[in-house]
Amino acid sequence: xxxxxxxxxxxxxxxxxxxxxxxxxxxxxxxxxxxxxxxxxxxxxxxxxxxxxxxxxxxxxxxxxxxxxxxxxxxxxxxxxxxxxxxxxxxxxxxxxxxxxxxxxxxxxxxxxxxxxxxxxxxxxxxxxxxxxxxxxxxxxxxxxxxxxxxxxxxxxxxxxxxxxxxxxxxxxxxxxxxxxxxxxxxxxxxxxxxxxxxxxxxxxxxxxxxxxxxxxxxxxxxxxxxxxxxxxxxxxxxxxxxxxxxxxxxxxxxxxxxxxxxxxxxxxxxxxxx
Amino acid sequence: xxxxxxxxxxxxxxxxxxxxxxxxxxxxxxxxxxxxxxxxxxxxxxxxxxxxxxxxxxxxxxxxxxxxxxxxxxxxxxxxxxxxxxxxxxxxxxxxxxxxxxxxxxxxxxxxxxxxxxxxxxxxxxxxxxxxxxxxxxxxxxxxxxxxxxxxxxxxxxxxxxxxxxxxxxxxxxxxxxxxxxxxxxxxxxxxxxxxxxxxxxxxxxxxxxxxxxxxxxxxxxxxxxxxxxxxxxxxxxxxxxxxxxxxxxxxxxxxxxxxxxxxxxxxxxxxxxxxxxxxxxxxxxxxxxxxxxxxxxxxxxxxxxxxxxxx
Numbered sequence: 001x002x003x004x005x006x007x008x009x010x011x012x013x014x015x016x017x018x019x020x021x022x023x024x025x026x027x028x029x030x031x032x033x034x035x036x037x038x039x040x041x042x043x044x045x046x047x048x049x050x051x052x053x054x055x056x057x058x059x060x061x062x063x064x065x066x067x068x069x070x071x072x073x074x075x076x077x078x079x080x081x082x083x084x085x086x087x088x089x090x091x092x093x094x095x096x097x098x099x100x101x102x103x104x105x106x107x108x109x110x111x112x113x114x115x116x117x118x119x120x121x122x123x124x125x126x127x128x129x130x131x132x133x134x135x136x137x138x139x140x141x142x143x144x145x146x147x148x149x150x151x152x153x154x155x156x157x158x159x160x161x162x163x164x165x166x167x168x169x170x171x172x173x174x175x176x177x178x179x180x181x182x183x184x185x186x187x188x189x190x191x192x193x194x195x196x197x198x199x200x201x202x203x204x205x206x207x208x209x210x211x212x213x214x215x216x217x218x219x220x221x222x223x224x225x226x227x228x229x230x231x232x233x234x235x236x237x238x239x240x241x242x243x244x245x246x247x248x249x250x251x252x253x254x255x256x257x258x259x260x261x262x263x264x265x266x267x268x269x270x271x272x273x274x275x
Numbered sequence: 276x277x278x279x280x281x282x283x284x285x286x287x288x289x290x291x292x293x294x295x296x297x298x299x300x301x302x303x304x305x306x307x308x309x310x311x312x313x314x315x316x317x318x319x320x321x322x323x324x325x326x327x328x329x330x331x332x333x334x335x336x337x338x339x340x341x342x343x344x345x346x347x348x349x350x351x352x353x354x355x356x357x358x359x360x361x362x363x364x365x366x367x368x369x370x371x372x373x374x375x376x377x378x379x380x381x382x383x384x385x386x387x388x389x390x391x392x393x394x395x396x397x398x399x400x401x402x403x404x405x406x407x408x409x410x411x412x413x414x415x416x417x418x419x420x421x422x423x424x425x426x427x428x429x430x431x432x433x434x435x436x437x438x439x440x441x442x443x444x445x446x447x448x449x450x451x452x453x454x455x456x457x458x459x460x461x462x463x464x465x466x467x468x469x470x471x472x473x474x475x476x477x478x479x480x481x482x483x484x485x486x487x488x489x490x491x492x493x494x495x496x497x498x499x500x501x502x503x504x505x506x507x508x509x510x511x512x513x514x515x516x517x518x519x520x521x522x523x524x525x526x527x528x529x530x531x532x533x534x535x536x537x538x539x540x541x542x543x544x545x546x547x548x549x550x551x552x553x554x555x556x557x558x559x560x561x562x563x564x565x566x567x568x569x570x571x572x573x574x575x576x577x578x579x580x581x582x583x584x585x586x587x
Contacts, residue, residue: 059344106342106370113342115370118361124332125366128339128347131324135300135345155362158329162336166324 003046005214012042012214015077016243017272018090022073024263026094029102032253034074036178036211036238037145041066043217044143044174045078048225053083056110060140065126068147068176069103069116070255076100076109084111120153122146123173127163130171143224145174149181152190157202163231164203172224173204173233176211178240180251199233211236244269279440282472283379285418286436287311290348292423294319299426300340302326302349304333310350310379310436330355334362334374341372346426353378353394353435360400367431368404374432375425376401381411381435382523383556383564384473390555393564394435398471399528401433402501408432408454409501411522411530413475416445417498420452428454435472437523439561442476444496457504463491466579467511470521471497471530474549477565478521480572485579492579503533505541512544517582519547521575523565526550545585547578 003011015038023029044064045051052058066075073093080087085099092098099109103117114125126144133140150156163171177195179186186192196206205227209220220234240254241247244266247258258266267273291314293299301323307313316323326333330351337347356363356378367374383393402409408430412418418436425432444460445451451458457469461482470478475496482492493515497504511518518538520531531548538546551568565571 115365118365120331121335121362121366124335124362125339125342127332128336128341129343130339131336132340132343132345135322136343155329155331155335158327158332159336162326162329162332165327 008043008046008214011046011081012039013270015042015074015081017267017270018077018080019073020244020258020263020266020270022076022090022093023257025091027257028094029073029257030070030255031073032180032240032247033068033071033147033176033178035242035244035247036240037071037176038074038077039212039214039217040174040176040236041074041078041145043214043221045082047218048221050140053111056084060138062140063113063126063129063142065114065122065129065142065144066104066116067122067144068119068150072100072102072104075104079109079111085109119147119150120155123156123159126171127159127168130168131166133170134168141170141172143172143174145176148175148177148179148186148192149189151192151195160199160202160204167229168231169228171231173231175233175235176238177235178238180240180249180254182254184251196235203230205230205232206235208235208237211238212242278443278446280415280443281438281440282412282415282418282436283311283438285412285415286350286377286379286422286434287314289419289422290315291318293426296346296426298344298346300324300345300347302333302337302347304328304330304351304355306351309352310377312348312350330359331362334359334376335366337374338366338372341374346373348375348377350377350379352392353381353397354392356433357394357397357400363401364404368406371406372431373429376432377434377436379436380438382437382473383551383568384523384561385438386561386564387558389558393556395525395551395556396528397435398500398524398530399532402528402533406431407501408499410454410499411435411472412498413472413496414441414444416443416449417452417496420449421454421498424454437473441473444476455499455502455504457507458496458498459493460496461492461494463493464514465490465492466517466519466583467493467495467515468519468521468575468579469495469497469508469511469530469534471500473523474521474570474575477570477572478575481575481579484572484576490579490583497530500530500533503537505537508534508537509542512538512542516544516586518544519549519575519578519582521549521570523570524550525553527553545582547582549575549578
């Protein structure tokens with residue numbers, strides 16, 4: 001799909017509206033990390049992912065692994081926009097029997113290739129997908145989105161070491177560096193010091209971008225696609241809750257729903273007219 | 276002297292025999308020499324993935340491969356599989372991905388490495404996971420046969436193997452070995468001993484000791500703990516009226532626990548459980564460990580006498 005920068009921005013805006021609506025309807029969920037990741041996932045799906053929404057299990061599809069699986073509203077919004085699921089399905093978020101389980105789940109939702117929910121797991125799973133593609137002599141790529149708080153899980157670094165050791169160049173990671181985790185700012189919970197240097201030291205190609213500037217995002221995705229022998233990580237500097245003023249940089253909205261008044265304000269800010 | 280071999284060697288041989296299937300891949304966590312996946316690695320390096328000393332990553336790399344159509348066999352020591360329990364739970368069992376995890380060196384029979392290496396809870400924890408098939412074979416041949424059946428299973432599995440030699444019992448009897456079906460090794464009507472792993476041969480010895488006293492025991496090799504062969508247990512209750520379980524594992528949650536769960540919700544018979552009495556082991560030779568932990572044929576025989584005495 002070829003979309004202009006302004007079309008991508010509109011794609012992401014519509015997804016932001018759906019994210020806030022999902023969390024508002026469910027009165028539960030994780031808006032902050034969904035809003036921080038959404039420009040990245042929107043651009044990735046709309047311009048890079050080789051997928052067939054009408055044939056979600058197509059064998060040679062690119063894989064997208066949302067390791068920070070609590071930020072599921074963001075992924076569901078994109079899957080609906082891409083046509084994997086209906087917009088109606090977004091009403092099933094956190095609802096019994098719904099495709100849109102609290103955390104993205106491959107058993108429940110078309111287009112989801114990893115059952116997430118526990119941090120530190122997606123990178124290893126993506127590594128397995130990438131090794132499988134190599135064994136198959138397939139050109140399919142595996143994109144994994146991880147969070148920054150998630151880097152505190154030791155298993156992330158097991159996977160980082162293994163991916164570089166095995167020179168799994170078809171593994172492409174996006175780090176949503178939104179600087180906030182469940183309880184507080186990352187800096188308060190567990191300082192991570194020089195994150196790009198850590199990945200370089202583990203043998204990865206590293207690039208940093210502004211994760212909300214769509215031109216920057218596109219150049220970051222170019223970087224991910226261009227690398228070959230080494231695994232690559234795009235460190236996207238983002239704002240938790242981006243696009244909704246009172247959620248931005250506010251640890252309270254890691255995992256909390258807006259009330260009626262806040263919902264109305266969010267819709268106003270996102271340019272959405274509600275009947 | 277009967278033929279002796281280690282069940283871990285049966286696992287290693289099975290991987291070689293499965294290699295004709297190009298979808299079979301092997302994952303190691305720096306213990307391939309010990310779990311015996313090294314033979315596969317030596318012959319098929321391109322299909323062997325070294326995960327270094329990183330069990331959590333190994334389990335989920337295997338899950339990713341399984342989601343992409345491969346049949347991954349991952350192994351490490353039984354005790355270290357436990358480190359990746361949540362990966363097995365959330366990344367393998369929950370999405371029902373057919374990853375086959377083998378934990379070698381299980382139980383106190385592992386011996387002189389001491390209590391840190393003697394997994395006595397692996398069967399219990401993996402048995403609690405939905406979708407996961409749990410096995411603990413007793414000899415080289417049954418380990419070989421059960422492992423070879425795993426690609427057809429299309430379910431995640433956990434198999435415990437043992438480090439040290441046990442008698443080879445099933446040579447020429449390969450066709451009797453089927454996942455989920457207990458094997459009657461000896462028929463008697465006074466008591467039924469249901470055993471797994473290294474205590475199957477000890478149970479056969481116990482049956483000999485009982486026979487000298489005029490007591491006829493049935494001995495069953497319950498190599499699959501989950502799904503448990505409940506029909507067989509029901510028939511043992513009818514025929515014998517008293518049950519003993521024997522395992523080199525904590526009495527909580529393993530084979531004894533599984534059989535107890537079945538008995539109290541089905542046809543009931545008194546049950547005596549031979550197993551590790553909810554305590555940790557120590558360094559010692561295999562035979563010394565079975566003695567000090569109260570697991571060898573003598574203790575199984577005593578348990579059988581107690582079970583018979585409790586018949587109403």
